[in-house]
Amino acid sequence: MADTIQALIVDDEKNVTDLLKLQLEETGFAVDIAGDGAAGINKIQGKRYDLILLDLKMPRINGLEVLKFAKENQPDSQVIILTGYGDIKTAVDTIKIGAFDFITKPYNFDELIVSINNALEMRRLIMDNRFMKMQLADRKYEIVGHSGALQSVVDIALKVAPSEASVLITGPSGSGKELIAHLIHENSERSKKPFVAVNCASIPDTLIESELFGHEKGAFTDAHSLKQGLAEIADGGTLFLDEVGDISYLVQPKLLRFIETGTFRRVGGTVEMSVNARIVSATNKDIDREVEEGKFREDLLYRLNVVHVEVPSLHQRREDIPLLVEHFLTRKQRTRRAKRISQEALKLLMEYDWPGNIRELENVIERAAILATGDEITPDFIALTGKSRSPDLRRIPTRLSLAELEKIHIENVLKANGFNRTKSAKALGISLKTLYLKIKHYSIDTPIGKG
Ligand SMILES: Nc1ncnc2c1ncn2[C@@H]1O[C@H](COP(=O)(O)OP(=O)(O)OP(=O)(O)O)[C@@H](O)[C@H]1O
Ligand SMILES: [Mg+2]
Incomplete structure (x- = not known):
């Protein structure tokens, strides 16, 4: 069985090891025996143990050495010292090195098993914790x-990642x-080296150069000490x-030079510094327009834009909304039981335009999860500030006649208003009577008895 506890007994007293092996096997453990310290180290080299029961006084290599070896090579295995020589100093020393407990012989098996269970529980907690941390870092x-x-964006990103472009x-x-x-x-x-983000929009024009390239002591009034630039970091x-x-036009030539040559000078500095950093940049501005308007240097854009990745807006990929909602619900609520989203609430989210994209969705979900009183997030808890989806009129096929278009539009408005005819007529800007006539005229299917 994969989850059987693997235990190792390292002791040179055969009568102790034989009995202990028997007792542990009865408890359900798989047990190996090493008759001295050297054999113990051999065993530890060859196999992963959950638990090591270790004697201290043994010929050749003593228990303390085995303990050190075990902690270095299998830090996750729990070691319990089992010794006939129980002085306090030795006990303290072994615990310092990483033993879980210190028990003197002759041992009482009931006491020993309590200590073993505690050790294994501790091991499980440590491992769970590490696993959770890894998952969090990943997530x-x-x-x-x-x-x-989205997938094509990810594909391009992964393809270009290993290059220096x-x-x-x-x-x-x-x-x-x-x-x-x-x-x-x-x-x-x-990936093992730093990822350093500089938000060019949030740093004042006067400081951006020294943020990027650092400054020498005394370079300007507030430069009280030498400062490393982010490029160096x-x-x-x-x-x-x-x-x-948004980067200042004045700094653009320096940035260009840095990208082209990998060299720069600190503000107020005379020494040419050189740094090897890969440049990834982002903007939500129409940067071609910035170039046309003379606000952004074309040669700099050319250098930044060796590969271009365009991230689509959320309303261009609505099919991702349910997964994202699920992701934010579980991620934001690790400690509590994750709430569910109701079908109606999800429908609302699917129909919204998301001007703030995923960040807005993340905020809406976070807020809803906090406010929702029960296990389920219903539309009442969804606060959308912008408008609901407006159709992209350019996408309507030109072969449609006006009448066909009218029919489709009425159907959509009815659906959007839950087939409430009063509301739909209002939204369409026609009287209730006209709406009835049109529904009949176009033979539009509507559930009976609504509004
Ligand atoms: N595909 C995705 N899956 C999960 N979370 C996402 C996804 N895309 C964005 N997010 C989350 O949405 C938030 C906004 O993303 P990010 O900061 O990368 O956007 P941005 O395009 O840089 O925005 P801005 O232009 O405002 O700087 C972040 O919390 C991010 O983790
Ligand atoms: Mg950003």
């Missing part, structure tokens, strides 16, 4: 969504640009220039 940058639009990520606010930047870094050979890793469309 922080997890990209959720199965839409084709500069990547420009565009897309509306809150659509996941920073997440894609992380994805590129994590999948590059630079990103050495070996990725420098993420967020909102790069």
Whole structure:
């Protein structure tokens, strides 16, 4: 069985090991025996143990050495010292090295098994905790969504990640640009080195240069000490220039030079510094327009935009909404029982336009989960500030006649208003009577008795 506890007894007294093995096997453990310290180390080298019961006084290699070896090589295995020489100093020493407990012989099996169970419980907690932390770290940058639009973005990002090419990520606010930047870094050979994000929009024009490239002591009035720039900190890793469309025109030539040569000078400095950082940048501005308007240097854009990744807005990939909702519900509520979303509430979310994209969805869900009193999130708890989905009129096929279009529109408005005719007539800007006539004229199916 995979989850049988694997135990090792290291002791040179055969009568102790034989009895203990028997007792542990009766408890359901799988037990190996090592007759001295050297044999113990051999065993530990060859197999993973959940539990090690260790004698201290043994010929050749003593228990203390075995304990050190075990803690270095199998830090997750729990060691209980079982010794005939129980002085306090030794006990303290072994616990310091990492033994879980210190028990003197002759042992009482009932007491021993309590200690063993505690040790195993502790081990389980440590491992659960580590697993949870790993999952959390993973989930922080997890990209959720199965839409084709998102998948092709992820595909491009993964393809370009291992290269050194500069990547420009565009897309509306809150659509996941920073997440894609992380994805590129994590999948590059630079992943063990820093990912340094600079938000070019939030740093005043006068400070951006010294933020990026650092400054020497006394370079300007407030420069009381030497400061490393973010570019230097990103050495070996990725420098993420967020909102790069907002970077001051005055700093653009310096940035361009840095990207082209990998060199820069600190503000007030004379020494040429050189740094190897991969440049990933993002903007939600129409950067081509910024170039046309003379606000952004074309040569800089050219360098930033070796590969272009365009992140689609959420309303271009509505099919991702249910998965994202699920993701935010479970992620935000790790400690409590995750709430469910009702069908009606989900429908509302599917029909909304999401001007703030995924960040807005995340906030809406977080808020709803806090406010919802029961286990289920109903439409009452969904607060949407913008407008509901408005059809993209350019997409209506031109072969439709006006009458066909009218029929489809009436059907849609009826559906959107839950077939409430009074509300639908109001939304369509016609009288209730006209609506009745049109429903009849176009033979539109409506559930009976609504409004
Ligand atoms: N596909 C996704 N799956 C899960 N979470 C996502 C996804 N896309 C975005 N998010 C989350 O939405 C939030 C906004 O994403 P991010 O900060 O990457 O957007 P952005 O495009 O950089 O926005 P802005 O233009 O405002 O800087 C973050 O909390 C991010 O984790
Ligand atoms: Mg961002």
